[in-house]
Amino acid sequence: MxxxxxxxxxxxxxxxxxxxxxxxxxxxxxxxxxxxxxxxxxxxxxxxxxxxxxxxxxxxxxxxxxxxxxxxxxxxxxxxxVPLAGTGSAPAPAPEPRPPFRPVTIRTSRDAVTAAALYLRWLGHRDIRRADQRPPSGIGLAAHGLVAQVNPDLRPTSLRDVECLWLTAMTEDSDCVCFSLAGYEQDARDRADALGVALFVLDLTGTPQPVNRPADDLRAAGG
Known part of the structure; x- marks a missing residue:
């Protein structure tokens, strides 16, 4: 409670x-x-x-x-x-199967980043952090073997955003995923399909929805 x-x-x-x-x-x-x-x-x-x-x-x-x-x-x-009391400590293994994702409502840009981070953690990436390299727009997140971009703006994510994310992933030998609140320009979607960039749209309930095959595959496979 x-x-x-x-x-x-x-x-x-x-x-x-x-x-x-x-x-x-x-x-x-x-x-x-x-x-x-x-x-x-x-x-x-x-x-x-x-x-x-x-x-x-x-x-x-x-x-x-x-x-x-x-x-x-x-x-x-x-x-x-708000100050916290003690949080305790008693590690335990994660059970299977994976439970349903429980979103957080998006009201602010910070909520959008939180929703994306929670989703990536649900997929199995436990070490989500702020990315070292800042993307041209939006907020960069990273985990072991993964880089992500969250675009909380009210404009569709552009072709340049997708290509910059992919290039960053290539230099770090990582997979990449993009979350956008306003969707994607058509050329950005086409390029993401060609490059294998997973694209998700964030609805206001905070639930990421896959919009291409790499995103479907990522959701199915988990982290």
Whole structure:
């Protein structure tokens, strides 16, 4: 069950009630970060990829995975990072078969990146991180043997985006996958088919939908 705690904004002193989101463990059970309702929330002054994720243990199987850091936006404009209690530690193997993917609703660009990262983790790529090489547009993600691009813009992903992603993958001897909120230009889709780039469209529910054969194959095979 999701945990609810009171949160006071240190900027305007307004009181809020925050409910921690739940995420799907590989075993199928919901995972909810344990919150420290007595600690002062921290203001988010700038973004750093390593600070966007927290390690949380599944209460059912003990598996430890990384999930988005709990945050709350105050009407005064302050973004608050909700403090966590202890997360425990009890590793366990992932069971089979793979459970259904549980998406997160996309409302912001950050949600789109989170949805793509969760999907790649669901496919089996456990070490998702911010890519070292920034793509010409969108956000770059990476894992062992994989590079990905997330385009949260309201314009279709272009031919140049697909070719740059493929070239990056070639230099790193990795597979590549692209996620786009607004779909793809036709020449981008044609080029992706020729190069073997997996293309997914993100709908607003946060569920990636494959739009070409490489994406179908990736979803079927997993990580």
């Amino acid at each position: 999701s945990e609810t705690v009171p949160v006071r904004c240190p900027a305007c002193r307004r009181e809020h009630v925050y409910t921690a989101p739940s995420y799907p463990c590989a075993c199928g059970a919901p995972v909810t970060p344990s919150l420290d309702g007595g600690a002062e929330p921290a203001r988010v002054a700038h973004r750093a990829w390593d600070e966007e994720w927290v390690t949380v243990s599944c209460g059912s199987c003990g598996r430890r995975d990384q999930w988005p850091q709990p945050e709350l936006g105050c009407p005064c404009g302050t973004v608050l990072r």
